Amino acid sequence: MRCPKAIRYKDKSGYDIIQLAVINRSENIYQLRYILGERRNVYRMIEDSSKNNMLHLVGRLAPWHKLKLRTGAALQLQRELQWREVVKKLVSPAYHTKENIFNETPDIVFTKEHKNLVKEGEKWMKTVAESCSITAALITTIVFAAAITVPGGSHQEKGFPLFRGQIAFKIFGLSDAISLFASSTSLLMFQSILTGRFSEQDFLVSLPRRLIIGLCTLMISTTAMMVAFSATLFLVFCHGKRWMLAPICVLALLPIASFATFQIPLMVDLFRSTYGYIGYIFKKRSSKNSRRLYPYDIRLFFGK
Structure with a gap:
């Protein structure tokens, strides 16, 4: 000093x-x-x-x-x-x-x-969880139906899928499973927010952490669903024509990019506010790294 x-x-x-x-x-x-x-x-x-x-x-x-x-x-x-x-x-x-x-x-x-802020925070959290849970439920329904009705059908006598030996079918199976598990996790996180309590202390870590997990898994499930759908299009309609991958990938990126544009900023804000604020802003600083303080600075802060 x-x-x-x-x-x-x-x-x-x-x-x-x-x-x-x-x-x-x-x-x-x-x-x-x-x-x-x-x-x-x-x-x-x-x-x-x-x-x-x-x-x-x-x-x-x-x-x-x-x-x-x-x-x-x-x-x-x-x-x-x-x-x-x-x-x-x-x-x-x-x-x-x-x-x-x-x-x-x-x-x-x-x-x-903070009584009114708690009410507004509960309303904001529930609004986000409700809108996202609808999307998660829809994705879960779609990818579950796709898993039990494999593209191309199955062999009538042996029962195994007709496209099981192709790489595109393996990509379909893997991405469909990832989408199902991720969307289910996302749906459970959003439901836990809607049915949970909203006390003051829950807004410190518990509720934001659930929202972060829900949004991240929803992003993963959406991406995996589009990959599975693209693999299905390639298997059923492209007949091995690899040049068809380009337009399919471009079309698949549109919903992913739209989701990322609107949701990633919120996810970043949630992550920084929950895990980065106390550790960075309020970390202890040594006097060697602190800026020299002059009386004029104090007067500016007091408005004098």
Whole structure:
């Protein structure tokens, strides 16, 4: 810390820079707690005029300009829960259940402030799960029917498929099985979301993880289904003409590309928010890697 006095600046409400960083969800400013030296332990017990500790402050709803950076209400609530988990590591355990002057614990403040966000997150999660479960159920039905009615039919006396010796038939069998297993898994994940509970803590890891698994397996099942269908077209209609593979592959890529265009961004957001945020944004940084802090920077943060 190059300028120790800079950390003592406070705004009109009496909040210092770390408290404001928590209230306004500013990750970069929050990192300053790692270079505070002897003042680091102060933030484990600090309270404002209403006896709100750091957990009370993080229990308040984040500013709208911070919430709208996340995709959907569920991820917005997840980010709020992640902030609370991180601040818990800074605050002394004795303050986790300490009441303010309004007889409110940090958990009560968080629940009251995020009540509407929990409802919106549940609605968003169910909407996504319902729409995707319909697609998963349809794929499961199609690939199951394709598995029991193999292309080209079977030998009347021996019962084995007529095309069993061809590579395209093996590709059909493998991709059809992958699609069936993946779509079934996807359907079960979406159903577990629709029938599960929607408490605050479930939005931290449990529900997003189920949605990630459901979307990934749905993507795999869709791709495998198109591969199986393409192999069937080649077996039944192309009669060994390999030049027909080009138009078949182009047509098969259209639905896959359409699905990927709309779903991959959501999958990436879910994965980063669930598994990458706490480990990257809130990781401990040494003072050597921290940017030098000047009083002018503090004034900018306080709006002075």
